[in-house]
Amino acid sequence: MMAMGDNGAATIRDVAKLAGVAVSTASRALGGGSASSRTRAKVQEAARQLNFVPNQSARRLTGRRSGVVALVVDESTNALFQDDFISALLGQLGVSLAGAGLLPFLVLAPPDDAEGFRELLGRSEADGVIVASMHEGHHLAGMLEHLDRPVVFIGRPPGKIKCPYVDVDNYGGGYLAGRRLLERGCRRMAVIEGPKDMPTPYDRTAGFTDALAEEGLEPVMKISGSYDMEHGLAAMAAVLEAVPDVDGVFAHSDKIAAGALRVLHQEGRRVPEDVAIIGFDDLQAARLLTPQLTTLAQPLPDMAQAATEMLEHRLEHGEWKVSAQRFPVHLTVRDSA
């Protein structure tokens, strides 16, 4: 007999074990996420055998919990959906939570409508909250601190807030970018950075710089700005002006890389033969560009799954199992470097 959850009901872990797949895979397959039809069938069969019914109200009725989880993003609604990274993250959270039998909802009101948010949160009887923003957000901070239910952050929360969180290794991503360009034979590498006053760009450049230092090199130029394509256009032009024989670029976002690619194309430089470029994020656009972008992918499914499991454990056992988890980023090698 397999181990079962507290109340004898099968958990997603039981299903994954029986199906012989990872918990995140089982969760995806049951939550409507991407999975091969063979995997989905296997997981569904295991769920059937164990009488696991994630997406109906069965699990929600097994306690005094509502089974509802609210997702919060500290961004204007417009910015939220224009940011491919955050919207992809929300999608993954939806899949992970639904796969765990939880019912996620997202309040689409400006974050400064804290009153409206609190109202809907109360009415929904949400058991917990996941804050899905990588930015330093302060609007909702006050409210979240005094919330009477558990909160998990995606990304390290702003300084004063003590909440469990999941995060990625930006330093490690920068280091991988540096190693990749070195291995390609690049010697004169520039960094087109994100905003100067945020920790993420700082960490990415630090990792990149340390990789170069191992070969006795340092970046020939660093230019900080926004994560947008416009910054990539202006910065790449400035780099070519100052260092005409630049042979490698580490862009802190795929959008920056798209701008840099255009300038190089217009100047007749071949990518990756003359100048190799690595981006960051692995947005949909990274595949659409020509050449397809080599970039650092954040493990959104793993991050979403981890946040879900942290919250689930807290709801089931009344205490946190871990208070922070950091995930590596992966180098997705395509054609630009």
Next chain:
Amino acid sequence: MMAMGDNGAATIRDVAKLAGVAVSTASRALGGGSASSRTRAKVQEAARQLNFVPNQSARRLTGRRSGVVALVVDESTNALFQDDFISALLGQLGVSLAGAGLLPFLVLAPPDDAEGFRELLGRSEADGVIVASMHEGHHLAGMLEHLDRPVVFIGRPPGKIKCPYVDVDNYGGGYLAGRRLLERGCRRMAVIEGPKDMPTPYDRTAGFTDALAEEGLEPVMKISGSYDMEHGLAAMAAVLEAVPDVDGVFAHSDKIAAGALRVLHQEGRRVPEDVAIIGFDDLQAARLLTPQLTTLAQPLPDMAQAATEMLEHRLEHGEWKVSAQRFPVHLTVRDSA
């Protein structure tokens, strides 16, 4: 004295009138959407003068209405957020609804969890529902038909459902694409179409074909498939094989156009000099590509605002003012055609 809403409170229309801007502009400025800082200041000043407080619970407390509106998408959660078009539409709906003092929320559960959805809808006390999906969706259809609150569709609802909706003129978009390529001097134009069994691609190709017919021409080739880049890659290669001197391409999506661009680049064809390309959707990626994509933009802010106003009118007056609205698509001219 200005005309005021039913209960004497200023409406968004009053604010827009006083500020001398369109209702949609006022709504965007107050809802956290894009607006110049000058416009935002003007609208905020008008809102202050009229004591219009959209984003706090003031308006929600003026009746027995909850002020909550649920957004529904008949897609797997994952697909929802991988589709830039739908996620941009949701963002605009969030902005329009918040600008009208409504509190929008999105259920992030697979659409076949109708029970969970109904549960959360009931608990939220939502006044109404907006269904934001351009696809033929059937999973939620049964539930939506028997819902005890008003529903507005974005996109014409599936055959049997009689609900008010807003839609776009796909035929007109195809016609604009044809005119544009003809004006550029193209004579041998191919269409890389979306799925064969859906009305949208049919209408787009019909408009395109009619534009060409005015000059006594017809498409040299039509290839249908998915809206994805892979279809663009395969279809563009097939077109070059069959019609080597093709000089224009109408792609039914920006992703298809991205695939076609890559094939043309690899074959050494210059865009737009040798082959001009027009896409459809105006996704973020359209600006990131080189050359930047000329494409047909769907007026998402207008569609979102219209759906919001239809629902608002129904909630305030107990009856529908209009039952369907169709919006033109606009040709966004960039570098590819």
